[in-house]
Amino acid sequence: MLKIMRYELKKMLTRRVAVVVNAGVLAMLVAIMALNVVQARFALSDGSFVGGPAAIEAARAERDARAGEVGVERVLSDVRGYRALVLSELDASELLEMSDAAAYSAAVRSFTDEQFDELCDPYWSWLMSPFRRSGEEPYQTVVRVSDEEFAGYYAAVAQLTQDALDDGQGGSWEYAASERAYWTDMEASVPEPVSYGWAGAWDNIISCAAFLAFAMLAVCVTVTPTFSGEYQQGTDAVLLATRNGRSGLVAAKVAASLLYATAYFALAAAIICGVSVVFYGAGGFDLPLQALGLSTPYPITCGQAALLTVGLMYACTLGVTGISLALSSRTRSQVAVIVAGVAVVFLTGMVPSGGSGILEHLLRLFPMGFSNFSTLFLSLTSYPLGPAVVDLAGAVLATWLALAAVTLPVAVVSWRRHQVS
Amino acid sequence: MELTLDRLTREYGPKIAVDRVSARLTPGVYGLLGANGAGKTTLMRMVCGILRPTSGEVRYDGRPVAQMGDAYRALLGYLPQDFGYYPEFTALDFMEYMAALKGVDRRLARERSLALLEEVGLAGEERRRVRTFSGGMRQRLGIAQAVLNEPEVLVLDEPTAGLDPKERVRFRNLIASLAKDRIVLLSTHIVSDVEYIADKIVMMRAGQVVLEGAPGEIVSAVEGRVWEARVSAAEADALSTRLTVGNVHYLESGEALVRIVAEEPPVAGARRAEPTLEDLYLHVFADERDDDAPRGRVRARGRHAKGGHHA
Numbered sequence: 001m002l003k004i005m006r007y008e009l010k011k012m013l014t015r016r017v018a019v020v021v022n023a024g025v026l027a028m029l030v031a032i033m034a035l036n037v038v039q040a041r042f043a044l045s046d047g048s049f050v051g052g053p054a055a056i057e058a059a060r061a062e063r064d065a066r067a068g069e070v071g072v073e074r075v076l077s078d079v080r081g082y083r084a085l086v087l088s089e090l091d092a093s094e095l096l097e098m099s100d101a102a103a104y105s106a107a108v109r110s111f112t113d114e115q116f117d118e119l120c121d122p123y124w125s126w127l128m129s130p131f132r133r134s135g136e137e138p139y140q141t142v143v144r145v146s147d148e149e150f151a152g153y154y155a156a157v158a159q160l161t162q163d164a165l166d167d168g169q170g171g172s173w174e175y176a177a178s179e180r181a182y183w184t185d186m187e188a189s190v191p192e193p194v195s196y197g198w199a200g201a202w203d204n205i206i207s208c209a210a211f212l213a214f215a216m217l218a219v220c221v222t223v224t225p226t227f228s229g230e231y232q233q234g235t236d237a238v239l240l241a242t243r244n245g246r247s248g249l250v251a252a253k254v255a256a257s258l259l260y261a262t263a264y265f266a267l268a269a270a271i272i273c274g275v276s277v278v279f280y281g282a283g284g285f286d287l288p289l290q291a292l293g294l295s296t297p298y299p300i301t302c303g304q305a306a307l308l309t310v311g312l313m314y315a316c317t318l319g320v321t322g323i324s325l326a327l328s329s330r331t332r333s334q335v336a337v338i339v340a341g342v343a344v345v346f347l348t349g350m351v352p353s354g355g356s357g358i359l360e361h362l363l364r365l366f367p368m369g370f371s372n373f374s375t376l377f378l379s380l381t382s383y384p385l386g387p388a389v390v391d392l393a394g395a396v397l398a399t400w401l402a403l404a405a406v407t408l409p410v411a412v413v414s415w416r417r418h419q420v421s
Numbered sequence: 422m423e424l425t426l427d428r429l430t431r432e433y434g435p436k437i438a439v440d441r442v443s444a445r446l447t448p449g450v451y452g453l454l455g456a457n458g459a460g461k462t463t464l465m466r467m468v469c470g471i472l473r474p475t476s477g478e479v480r481y482d483g484r485p486v487a488q489m490g491d492a493y494r495a496l497l498g499y500l501p502q503d504f505g506y507y508p509e510f511t512a513l514d515f516m517e518y519m520a521a522l523k524g525v526d527r528r529l530a531r532e533r534s535l536a537l538l539e540e541v542g543l544a545g546e547e548r549r550r551v552r553t554f555s556g557g558m559r560q561r562l563g564i565a566q567a568v569l570n571e572p573e574v575l576v577l578d579e580p581t582a583g584l585d586p587k588e589r590v591r592f593r594n595l596i597a598s599l600a601k602d603r604i605v606l607l608s609t610h611i612v613s614d615v616e617y618i619a620d621k622i623v624m625m626r627a628g629q630v631v632l633e634g635a636p637g638e639i640v641s642a643v644e645g646r647v648w649e650a651r652v653s654a655a656e657a658d659a660l661s662t663r664l665t666v667g668n669v670h671y672l673e674s675g676e677a678l679v680r681i682v683a684e685e686p687p688v689a690g691a692r693r694a695e696p697t698l699e700d701l702y703l704h705v706f707a708d709e710r711d712d713d714a715p716r717g718r719v720r721a722r723g724r725h726a727k728g729g730h731h732a
Contacts, residue, residue: 003527007510007518014509234505238566241469241576242522243495249522420471420501421433421463 001252004244008226008256015229018222022264025218029268032211033275036204045117056280060198066123067197074193075127075153079142082124085115086139095143103137123196129294130156154192160295161187164380173357179382182389187297196291199284199302203292203373204276206306210371212313213345215268219317220324220341222264223257227329227415228337237420250415254325254408261321262314269310289377296377309376312396316367319400320345322407329414364392365399423447424468424574424604428477431463431628438463440628441477450600452615452636453608455625456706461608462502464625465578468606469499481574495524498572502579502608504563508552512543512562515551516569523570537565542591556583564592568599575599577607581614593618612699622698624705631705636698643696643704648681650691660687665707667700682707 012018042055042062050058068074086095089110095103107119124138130153131145132138149156161183165175175183230236239245285303289296298305320341327337349368353360361381363369370376370392381392390398424446431439439460444451455461466472468479470486470493479486486493507515516534525533538547541561551559560583567575577596581589589611596605597618609615615622615636622639624632632639647667652660657669657677664687668680680694681687682704 003521004518007514007521010510010514011507230505233507234501234503235507236505237466237469237471237501238499238505238519238563239522240471241494241497241499241501242519243491243524243570244522245494247491419473420466 001248004249004252005256008253009260012222012260015225021218021221025214026267028214029211029271033271037279045113047113053279056200060200060281063198069193069195071193072151072153075150076147078127079150083142085118086143092143095140100135100137103140107139126294130160157294158187161297169357172355172360176384178387178389179384182382183297183380189299190290190297194288194290197284197287199287199291200280201276201282202284202302202306204280205273206309206373208272209309209313210368211272212268213367215265216317216320216345216367217341219261219264220320221338222260223321223324224328224334224337226253226257226325228332228334231332236418240420246416250412254412257321257325261317265314265317293378298377305377308393312393313367313371315397315400319403322404325411326407329411365396370396422573422604423482425480427480429467429474430476431467432475437628442630446604448602448604449620450596450605450607450618452619452622453606453625454622454702459625460628461625462578465576465608469497469576470494496573498567498570498575500563500567500577500580506551506559510551511548512538512551513547515562516566519566520569525570533569537569541565557585557588560584573603575603575605579609580607581609581611589614612702616698640696640698640701643682643701645693646682646684646704647694647696647700648683648687648691649694650679650688651676652679652688665703667703
């Protein structure tokens with residue numbers, strides 16, 4: 001079988017279209033990740049900008065300056081210092097009556113470059129997030145919220161989950177009691193205090209994971225001719241008349257397809273992860289995910305979240321491989337199979353939910369629907385199955401692995417039963 | 422060793438591509454003759470197990486091949502019509518790939534592949550990509566892969582398509598040498614391919630076997646019906662339109678030597694000629710139209726069509 005697999009891989013990878021698409025997607029990923037680095041920008045306190053690796057380094061230094069555990073004592077201490085800075089130049093009552101735009105203008109006028117830089121440090125947006133209202137600058141929040149309220153900091157963080165559950169994804173989804181309990185329990189399991197710091201690489205990987213959809217498409221294009229190519233070329237007649245034509249051959253075809261899909265996906269993921277780690281640094285792997293978004297209820301680290309995101313895209317890749325092989329085994333038309341692949345991978349990301357929570361839940365199972373930090377870790381998307389609840393990650397994993405488990409045998413059976421007429 | 426075709430039938434909706442064909446094949450060469458659409462390829466596909474019959478079965482030594490599965494395919498060699506290939510494979514790649522699929526021992530596969538490539542006249546071409554091959558070279562590659570596993574049943578569908586006369590002679594000799602202990606089923610339009618090597622000729626028309634027997638025997642069906650005559654060129658053209666003309670040889674004198682298959686002498690002065698297999702072919706398929714000939718029979722509504730020849 002290994003020998004047959006070798007030739008199946010050769011068939012797959014020497015087709016002109018496959019060569020072009022495979023090389024093209026990898027080149028595109030390299031270009032995208034390079035642009036991702038080159039286009040990074042960081043505003044310095046003197047109003048000038050730095051770009052590229054220097055910008056990333058500056059952002060890291062900014063985060064590292066405030067790295068560490070954020071216990072209640074530190075919250076109170078930091079908040080008091082911040083408030084003192086704000087009130088040194090701005091009046092509290094006037095500030096609270098301004099819009100965010102007006103407050104920003106007032107801050108620009110009133111503070112020195114260094115002070116304004118300190119005022120706009122992203123740490124404050126992060127720290128204020130449990131109390132922040134819509135359309136409010138962090139320096140407005142710190143003035144509005146009292147020390148007594150800041151003293152109940154982690155209760156406020158927990159309340160973010162309850163508020164999200166009450167909001168019901170903008171009114172489109174009514175959480176079942178089991179779902180509320182699920183998310184509440186999950187949030188309660190997040191260790192306190194959380195830590196703040198730099199996790200740029202892992203954040204970047206999660207943000208860029210959606211580009212792995214192109215790798216899925218390349219896999220679809222490459223494996224599509226596995227069966228339909230034999231029908232089109234007329235080689236099915238010769239193959240099916242051999243001893244292993246209906247047995248060992250189909251196993252070799254499926255195994256070769258899965259091996260190629262895994263290797264290609266690994267290569268694509270290595271580009272995304274490799275560039276991210278090289279330019280953003282590997283630091284922050286063990287930082288709690290709350291460092292990237294305080295309202296996330298997931299008790300995992302930034303590194304784990306990045307690996308989970310990539311892992312989910314791999315599960316999708318296996319599912320896409322299965323779908324492509326199943327369709328390929330049923331039709332001579334390679335174009336039809338590829339169009340189906342494009343629809344599954346990309347077009348589902350363009351379908352509007354129209355406010356329907358059920359449709360939104362369905363669309364989020366597709367690669368372009370879930371592969372971003374907000375949807376995967378902040379949206380509290382869950383699927384109640386009777387008394388059990390499955391979160392989005394679990395549902396994505398189960399769905400795509402099940403698709404692979406169902407479609408691969410379809411491909412096998414279709415080839416075994418194929419009649420040359 | 423015996424391959425039995427037991428009332429094999431293949432229908433496509435109302436069309437009957439193969440109609441209750443039965444035969445008992447023992448070691449030897451069987452030439453399957455018939456026009457396009459006669460059902461030869463369909464029959465061969467059923468023999469190879471790549472097309473399921475609508476009814477009937479193929480048995481090898483008494484066992485249904487459908488039940489034998491891989492065991493039957495292990496002793497089968499098949500060269501289909503319109504033999505497909507992989508453009509980026511070299512000839513040796515293709516042979517070794519087929520060897521793996523046929524279960525040929527790994528150690529022997531390369532040795533046997535190279536030997537067969539040499540035998541079919543592709544020595545020195547083993548490292549060339551198949552997409553650079555001519556049609557004849559590809560066909561020879563197809564023949565080589567068909568015999569890779571030393572099959573007991575060899576099915577060749579139009580194997581000489583694309584071969585020049587010298588290659589066809591070489592092929593005939595190759596098949597003749599292989600046929601000693603094998604069942605070889607060979608379909609062709611080219612009568613001369615089978616005339617000298619076939620032990621038995623089977624003629625198919627519209628899905629049915631219409632004539633079968635040793636070449637010498639069946640040719641007697643047109644005994645007394647083959648004529649040769651010397652006529653003017655214009656008369657030769659006129660005869661071609663209304664009679665079955667096997668050959669026209671135009672002479673410098675403006676006359677033509679014609680060979681005609683007809684019940685009665687076609688012109689005054691026509692002499693009887695010794696019939697050949699080609700004459701028989703022309704006689705049997707005399708009323709076949711060219712491109713608009715119906716492929717297979719159409720089943721009459723409400724009842725089975727009767728008749729047809731059972732071997």
